[in-house]
Amino acid sequence: MHPSPDIGIWIGALLTLGIFSFLYGDNPYYKFCEALFVGVSAGHWFVTLFWTVFVAKMIRNVEIGLNTFITQGFSAGMADYVHWSYIFGGILGFLMLLRLFPKIGWISRWSLAFVVGTTSGLFFINYLVSNGLRQVEKSILSLGAEFWFGNLILVVGTFCGLIYFFFSKEHKGAFGGLARVGIWFLMITFGATFGYTVMSRMSLLIGRMDYLLGNWLGLIG
Amino acid sequence: MGFFERLLKIDRRIIFTLIAIAIAMPLFFDVSMYVETTSEVRGVFTAVDTLSAGSKVLISFDFDPGSMPELQPMAESFFRHCFSRDLKVIVMGLWPQGPLQANWALDVILNEPDIKAKNLQYGVDYVNLGYTAGNEVVIQRMGSNIHAAFPADYYGTPLDDIPLMKGVRNFDNIDFVYNLSAGYPGTMEWVQFAADRFRATLGAGNTAVQAPLMYPYLGKRQLVGILGGMKGAAEYEVLAQRPARGVRYMFSQGIAHAVVIFFVIVGNVAYFATRKKRKES
Numbered sequence: 001m002h003p004s005p006d007i008g009i010w011i012g013a014l015l016t017l018g019i020f021s022f023l024y025g026d027n028p029y030y031k032f033c034e035a036l037f038v039g040v041s042a043g044h045w046f047v048t049l050f051w052t053v054f055v056a057k058m059i060r061n062v063e064i065g066l067n068t069f070i071t072q073g074f075s076a077g078m079a080d081y082v083h084w085s086y087i088f089g090g091i092l093g094f095l096m097l098l099r100l101f102p103k104i105g106w107i108s109r110w111s112l113a114f115v116v117g118t119t120s121g122l123f124f125i126n127y128l129v130s131n132g133l134r135q136v137e138k139s140i141l142s143l144g145a146e147f148w149f150g151n152l153i154l155v156v157g158t159f160c161g162l163i164y165f166f167f168s169k170e171h172k173g174a175f176g177g178l179a180r181v182g183i184w185f186l187m188i189t190f191g192a193t194f195g196y197t198v199m200s201r202m203s204l205l206i207g208r209m210d211y212l213l214g215n216w217l218g219l220i221g
Numbered sequence: 222m223g224f225f226e227r228l229l230k231i232d233r234r235i236i237f238t239l240i241a242i243a244i245a246m247p248l249f250f251d252v253s254m255y256v257e258t259t260s261e262v263r264g265v266f267t268a269v270d271t272l273s274a275g276s277k278v279l280i281s282f283d284f285d286p287g288s289m290p291e292l293q294p295m296a297e298s299f300f301r302h303c304f305s306r307d308l309k310v311i312v313m314g315l316w317p318q319g320p321l322q323a324n325w326a327l328d329v330i331l332n333e334p335d336i337k338a339k340n341l342q343y344g345v346d347y348v349n350l351g352y353t354a355g356n357e358v359v360i361q362r363m364g365s366n367i368h369a370a371f372p373a374d375y376y377g378t379p380l381d382d383i384p385l386m387k388g389v390r391n392f393d394n395i396d397f398v399y400n401l402s403a404g405y406p407g408t409m410e411w412v413q414f415a416a417d418r419f420r421a422t423l424g425a426g427n428t429a430v431q432a433p434l435m436y437p438y439l440g441k442r443q444l445v446g447i448l449g450g451m452k453g454a455a456e457y458e459v460l461a462q463r464p465a466r467g468v469r470y471m472f473s474q475g476i477a478h479a480v481v482i483f484f485v486i487v488g489n490v491a492y493f494a495t496r497k498k499r500k501e502s
Binding site for chain 2: 023024044045048049052053057122126127129130131134135138189192193196197198199200202203204205206207208209210213214219220
């Protein structure tokens with residue numbers, strides 16, 4: 001046994017044990033670790049976004065623009081290195097803060113409207129192509145190919161799954177039968193997804209165990 | 222109270238303890254489980270293996286320490302594969318912690334004897350562009366101009382001063398894109414913007430939770446292959462003939478799954494055995 005001399009590893013290990021202690025029952029040690037995690041995460045995100053977005057993007061660009069304007073005046077070439085769009089973004093960001101003042105809080109909706117509008121426009125085509133058209137294309141498969149059985153399952157599963165979500169007609173008779181087959185496909189899909197989720201959680205636990213037994217206690221190589 | 226009733230009321234802490242033992246004990250043994258490779262992982266491996274020396278590979282690290290056990294082995298084996306084939310590696314991140322994860326993986330791989338012997342130079346053989354905010358909009362921007370999306374690298378050096386980045390303007394100058402993803406922004410955004418919009422050749426490594434959602438994208442023009450969770454990492458190591466952490470962890474993974482399956486069976490047997498009695502009462 002060769003425990004790590006690194007204080008950082010010790011802190012990580014003790015915090016890990018603190019979070020694990022919840023498995024026995026709620027306790028102050030767990031609550032401390034949880035609060036610390038939430039606080040550190042919030043602080044980390046605030047600092048990261050402040051320096052990588054607010055300072056790096058907006059402040060720097062405004063600074064460059066103002067300095068250039070003061071020393072050289074307005075010139076046509078400024079557009080090449082001064083990104084005015086960030087100032088527009090800064091104004092929209094400022095308008096969001098007006099929510100803090102109830103009387104003029106409605107102005108913040110302009111920023112939200114801009115975000116919702118641009119996001120819709122940006123995603124509409126991408127979703128239509130990637131999640132719509134391409135998937136339809138991939139569902140049109142040859143039944144004479146090498147993997148004909150897999151192709152058949154995929155086509156039947158897709159068709160029956162769509163039938164299940166068609167609620168304009170009552171699920172009775174042959175239509176109801178197809179919907180029932182669709183449910184089976186959905187259940188198998190959810191089962192596979194759940195299996196993957198279990199594997200994922202086990203993987204995280206393996207990572208923590210390796211950290212505790214290897215990095216911290218030095219019991220494994 | 223009968224045997225089956227007692228089984229149904231077993232303290233969950235006993236199950237937690239058994240799972241912990243099932244995961245911890247195998248770590249003490251140097252046992253390599255047989256890992257069968259799948260076509261999804263072979264798709265990524267073959268795409269990289271067929272690139273000629275000097276080809277440029279972009280790797281986006283879109284995860285944080287929470288997903289390290291699954292994605293870090295993938296990153297390490299992928300780096301090892303790229304460097305052993307003399308590919309040029311460009312690293313970036315759409316998650317703030319991503320570039321740091323990349324540096325940790327680079328530290329491990331660059332110190333392996335065969336890779337160290339190549340005397341790889343930062344800025345010439347590999348570069349870390351760092352993190353930039355903007356999620357999928359960053360990918361969109363990279364499609365027209367990578368230098369606009371990342372004016373400087375992780376260490377603040379302007380991209381124009383980095384030899385590896387000279388002549389790299391957009392996805393047309395990148396031979397393969399690999400995305401390590403644990404959520405949003407991640408593989409779906411890379412498929413939508415880089416693969417479907419800019420025709421980039423894309424492969425991905427995902428956490429097991431996310432992997433099933435990405436399977437529909439497998440196939441022509443979207444995803445050449447996908448590594449799903451720790452099993453995907455282990456498969457890649459097997460294909461590269463360099464078993465490492467992914468393969469080592471699979472023994473724990475196997476034993477833990479056996480324990481879970483055992484309790485599922487026991488729980489169901491106990492449930493059905495006591496159902497009649499419950500109905501009567």
